[in-house]
Amino acid sequence: MEYLEFELPIKELQEQYEKACKIGEESDVDVSNTCKQIELKLEETKKEIYKNLTPWQRVQLSRHPNRPYTLDYIKAICGDSFLELHGDRAFKDDKAMIGGLGKIGDQSYMFIGQQKGYNTKTRQYRNFGMANPEGYRKALRLMKSAEKFGIPVVTLIDTPGAYPGLEAEERGQGEAIARNIMEMTRLEVPIIVMIIGEGASGGALGIGVGDKVLMLENTWYSVISPESCSSILWRSWEFKEQAAEALKLTAADMKKLKLIDQIVKEPLGGAHSDKEKTYLLVANAIEKAYRSLQNLSPTELVEKRMEKYSEMGVFKG
Incomplete structure (x- = not known):
């Protein structure tokens, strides 16, 4: 430990x-x-x-090396019913973005999420959970498949951000994320978003538009990481704790600002302290969220989703 x-x-x-x-x-x-x-x-x-806990301490907990990742949740929740699907049908299969079909009880879901590695080798293999454009295009392909067959979508967010490399920009990183945001707003099946670790920048938003957005207690969701914010404002990473406080990035802050719908409590000590209990809490939260959406028609889903995001933020003329 x-x-x-x-x-x-x-x-x-x-x-x-x-x-x-x-x-x-x-x-x-x-x-x-x-x-x-x-x-x-x-x-x-x-x-x-x-x-x-301070906001910075929650950020540290969200990055704990023993914390469960996307595939841990999916395998625990779905068991042998999970079938991983690969590729964006245009360039290649992005290992930082995983997705596939799985069941919770008798209900099928399309699971999509960022996957980090457990050691140096797997972290490189998963590109540290930072998806390339083909990862977001794979996610969109799976969402469109789910829509075709009337299957609800569950996205699990845990990323330090989309990959910022030259090759990612050459292949249209910004366009891929923007298209996902647009397509998710009008997807005609329920979308449940669960932030299980880090929720940074466009990397999170690329699979983050949903009818219900949930956050585990010790996670964060922000346009920028505390370290990057500190380096921009103070030209040093030493002020990351102040940056974390100012960014209002914790689950409690997000709920207060009405940017998320629910906080999912974690076991005492964080998700990694009792993984089995955490898996059960997440599965129950997904099922509850789906039950609140399953009787809505496609038109109602899209209208409510559009309205939800239109009401975010405050404008003063």
């Missing part, structure tokens, strides 16, 4: 608890009371730390 800097008091207590229990196992000394006291203190410390 890896610990972030602000989690070090938890790490110390966890180590004390494990040592005390080990002493009890290896000797005749009764340490049950000591173990219980440490366990209670550990639980209190966790509650105290996680209920007072």
